[in-house]
Amino acid sequence: MRVLIKQDGNDIAHWTSDYLIKKINDFRPTTEKPFVLGLPTGSSPIATYNELVRRNKSGDISFRHVITFNMDEYIGIPENHPESYHFFMYENLFRHIDIPIENINILNSNTDDLEKECIEYEKKIMKYGGIELFLGGIGMDGHIAFNEPGSSLTSRTRIKTLCYDTIQANSRFFENDASQVPTEVLTVGVGTIMDAREVLIVVSGYHKARALREVLEGSVNHMWPASILQMHPKCVLICDEPATMELQVKTVKYFKDIERISANGTHL
Numbered sequence: 001m002r003v004l005i006k007q008d009g010n011d012i013a014h015w016t017s018d019y020l021i022k023k024i025n026d027f028r029p030t031t032e033k034p035f036v037l038g039l040p041t042g043s044s045p046i047a048t049y050n051e052l053v054r055r056n057k058s059g060d061i062s063f064r065h066v067i068t069f070n071m072d073e074y075i076g077i078p079e080n081h082p083e084s085y086h087f088f089m090y091e092n093l094f095r096h097i098d099i100p101i102e103n104i105n106i107l108n109s110n111t112d113d114l115e116k117e118c119i120e121y122e123k124k125i126m127k128y129g130g131i132e133l134f135l136g137g138i139g140m141d142g143h144i145a146f147n148e149p150g151s152s153l154t155s156r157t158r159i160k161t162l163c164y165d166t167i168q169a170n171s172r173f174f175e176n177d178a179s180q181v182p183t184e185v186l187t188v189g190v191g192t193i194m195d196a197r198e199v200l201i202v203v204s205g206y207h208k209a210r211a212l213r214e215v216l217e218g219s220v221n222h223m224w225p226a227s228i229l230q231m232h233p234k235c236v237l238i239c240d241e242p243a244t245m246e247l248q249v250k251t252v253k254y255f256k257d258i259e260r261i262s263a264n265g266t267h268l
Contacts, residue, residue, distance in 0.1 A: 001230060003216065003255040004238045009204045012238050013047035016135075016202060019236070020052065021061045023133055023198075029065035034103070036067045036125070036132045038193070039093075040145070041085045044137030044202045046092055053096040063099035067128055069121075070106040071136065071145040072187040075159070078110065083173050107157070107186040118157040118186060125192070134196035138203055141165060142211045142224035146187035149223045155189030190225055199232050203239040209246040212239060217251060 006012050020037075029035040039045070055061050070089060079086040086106050094104055105124060111117045125131060141149050146160050162170075167181045174180035193199060203212050214224040216237070221227050229235045244252050 001216075001232070002236045002258075004236070004259060005244055005252065005256055006238060006240050008240050009047050012202055012204055012240055013051045016048045016200065016238060017051035017055060019200065020048075020133070020135070021055060024061060024063075024066060027132065031065060034065045034067045034128065036069070036128045036130065038069050038071065038131045038134030038136070038188075038196055039089070040071050040136045041088045042137055044204060045135060048135075048202065049093045053093065056097040063097050063103075066099060067103045068099070068105060069125055069131060069188075071193075072185050073107040073109045074182040075109040075114065075184040075186060076182040109186050114159050114186060118159065121157045121188075122192065125195075131196040133198045133200060134193050135200050135202070136193065138201060138208065138211050138215060138226040139166075140169070140207055140211055142214055142226045144190065144193060144201075144226040144229075146185045147190045147225045149225065151190060151222060151225050153220070153222050153225065153228045154191045156191050157186070157188045160185050160187050190228055194228060194232055198234045198236070199229060201226070201229065201235065201237045203237065203243045205240070206242040206245055208239075208243045212243050213246040216247065 004015065006015060024035050024037075027035045052061070056063065070085060073085045074083070077084050081087060089104075089106060105121070107121055108117050136144055138144055143149065143151075143166070146162065146166075147155060148160070148163050148166060151160075161184050162182075167178050167183060170181050171178040211224070211226070214221070215226045215229060218224060218227055220230055229237070
């Protein structure tokens, strides 16, 4: 796992957008060979999405040959609800860039057959040859997508019931009324994320410090689902200084030294 420690969220957004743009441009996607990108919602990616929009408008990157798959969606609210993830993605990214609407894939949580939707989502990912890069974040309890503590580390796209802590945390988006928060979601599984050829994880803020400690320094544990990323062959984790506050000093020094030596042209 490659770990980068930046000063703040702005530094994270600039580095992450630069990295994604280089990956897509180097891939040279075409209609026949699109770049398949997994995307998250939530607060973690917003600054990166803003930067991608700016860079798209400046001509640094085109999304015409990018296929996207989003991580999750609430069950029980319409797509045009201001807190649906369909709405979030269009407001924060899709309607501002040159991606064709047919290239956008978000789980349909309003279908009559939710289990079939999950199966077909997995099949569609495979139809495109799998996900090239999955961008994501982790929750305070170590969840990734909506794979909360206790989730199977080999899980696939499925229906998931949210735990009380997640419902309470997400109530801030629903007028601080937990009764308005949907209790079920559709989400890609841990195994779905791990199948991506590369995973890029953004972790920002002191409130994520314990989760980062468990993911980096703890054992692989289904009670901290994102800890499975230790087993991914190509995972990049980018965080800010506040998120490192519970890491051991030697851990922080190690990863900072790696990046410093790498920047000087030495391969480790």
